[in-house]
Amino acid sequence: MKKILVTGGCGYIGAHTIVDLIENGFDVISADNNSRSNENILDAVEKITGKAVKNYKVDLCIYDDTVAIFQENPGIAGIIHFAAYKAVGESVEKPLLYFENNLNSLINILKCADEFLVPNFVFSSSCTVYGNPDAIPVTEETPMKPAESAYGATKQMGEKIVGDAMNASKNKAILLRYFNPVGAHPSALMGELPIGKPQNLVPAITQTAIGKLPGMKVWGNDYDTRDGSCVRDYIHVCDIAHAHTLALNYLMQNKKQTNCDVFNLGTGDGLTVLEIINEFEKVSGEKLNYEIGPRRPGDVVAIYANNDKAKNQLGWQLKYNLQDMMATAWNWELKLKEDEKFFKSPNAGLN
Numbered sequence: 001m002k003k004i005l006v007t008g009g010c011g012y013i014g015a016h017t018i019v020d021l022i023e024n025g026f027d028v029i030s031a032d033n034n035s036r037s038n039e040n041i042l043d044a045v046e047k048i049t050g051k052a053v054k055n056y057k058v059d060l061c062i063y064d065d066t067v068a069i070f071q072e073n074p075g076i077a078g079i080i081h082f083a084a085y086k087a088v089g090e091s092v093e094k095p096l097l098y099f100e101n102n103l104n105s106l107i108n109i110l111k112c113a114d115e116f117l118v119p120n121f122v123f124s125s126s127c128t129v130y131g132n133p134d135a136i137p138v139t140e141e142t143p144m145k146p147a148e149s150a151y152g153a154t155k156q157m158g159e160k161i162v163g164d165a166m167n168a169s170k171n172k173a174i175l176l177r178y179f180n181p182v183g184a185h186p187s188a189l190m191g192e193l194p195i196g197k198p199q200n201l202v203p204a205i206t207q208t209a210i211g212k213l214p215g216m217k218v219w220g221n222d223y224d225t226r227d228g229s230c231v232r233d234y235i236h237v238c239d240i241a242h243a244h245t246l247a248l249n250y251l252m253q254n255k256k257q258t259n260c261d262v263f264n265l266g267t268g269d270g271l272t273v274l275e276i277i278n279e280f281e282k283v284s285g286e287k288l289n290y291e292i293g294p295r296r297p298g299d300v301v302a303i304y305a306n307n308d309k310a311k312n313q314l315g316w317q318l319k320y321n322l323q324d325m326m327a328t329a330w331n332w333e334l335k336l337k338e339d340e341k342f343f344k345s346p347n348a349g350l351n
């Protein structure tokens with residue numbers, strides 16, 4: 001079986017992608033220093049797939065430690081590079097942390113790909129590279145506006161770094177621009193595990209609904225949108241995950257001569273924050289405790305994808321709708337509470 005290195009493999013999208021890769025016949029190893037992830041998510045991967053996945057607990061900003069992974073695993077057929085910090089708000093407050101972490105780790109992994117002749121590279125990019133677009137939906141040809149956050153800037157620079165590295169080598173890459181990944185694996189065995197207070201909308205909603213958070217804020221309802229709150233393209237994490245498997249196969253079958261191609265991964269539907277809250281309340285039956293707060297620095301007003309290219313060239317077909325996104329996110333939050341109750345109860349493990 002072809003061996004794939006997934007960096008950030010203990011992360012939300014990384015772990016869901018590992019499940020999809022294994023289910024499609026790949027052998028997978030992970031590299032994740034767990035600074036913002038939990039290695040036990042790989043236990044869930046094993047429960048779902050029956051396969052144990054080794055994680056190299058390595059800071060990819062340290063070149064020698066990164067090289068050691070490749071020395072121990074000759075013949076890696078492809079790399080999917082997720083490892084990066086990704087909170088838009090935090091990146092506005094701590095830009096240097098984001099530039100140092102996201103770019104140094106990328107450069108090291110690309111140097112190893114070159115040195116160890118790994119021919120296929122998939123880069124975790126983001127719709128934030130578009131900044132505040134003049135026209136929506138955005139296609140892959142939509143010009144990039146100045147990034148609204150350091151996080152978005154690291155993705156813009158990351159795409160340039162990957163493209164130039166591919167031009168200077170015989171390797172090939174695909175850049176996948178995620179819109180807003182949400183939801184959880186349908187088994188409810190794994191999902192998003194924000195460290196600390198959730199920055200992203202859907203975990204903030206589910207943690208508020210389950211009572212982990214006393215309430216949540218809608219960051220601004222005075223934008224020029226249909227209800228004043230920001231518009232995003234929310235997409236199920238399992239649909240995002242499967243696109244990575246398709247991208248690797250696309251590279252391995254040498255379907256395209258360009259050595260660095262880019263694809264939007266969104267549903268093509270733009271929904272507001274308040275519409276998402278409304279959909280969650282309908283699906284969960286819970287009334288959400290939220291209030292309108294100030295705008296969040298770094299937020300893009302409205303963006304959603306034109307996803308024709310991924311559908312036509314990668315053969316990508318969406319499996320999950322908005323109700324699935326809300327239901328799987330809520331089921332996961334309920335499961336987390338159950339597990340916590342189980343582990344806290346005095347007779348845990350007796351039954």
Ligand code: WQD
Binds near residue numbers: 087
């Ligand atoms: C969405 C909307 C917030 C929390 C994300 C990822 C980023 C990238 C792009 C992949 C915004 C509002 C949020 C809250 C709120 N993904 N919100 N109250 O900023 O679009 O970025 O997608 O690469 O990594 O972070 O997502 O979920 O943070 O915000 O009102 O408590 O929800 O203001 O309008 P964002 P998000």
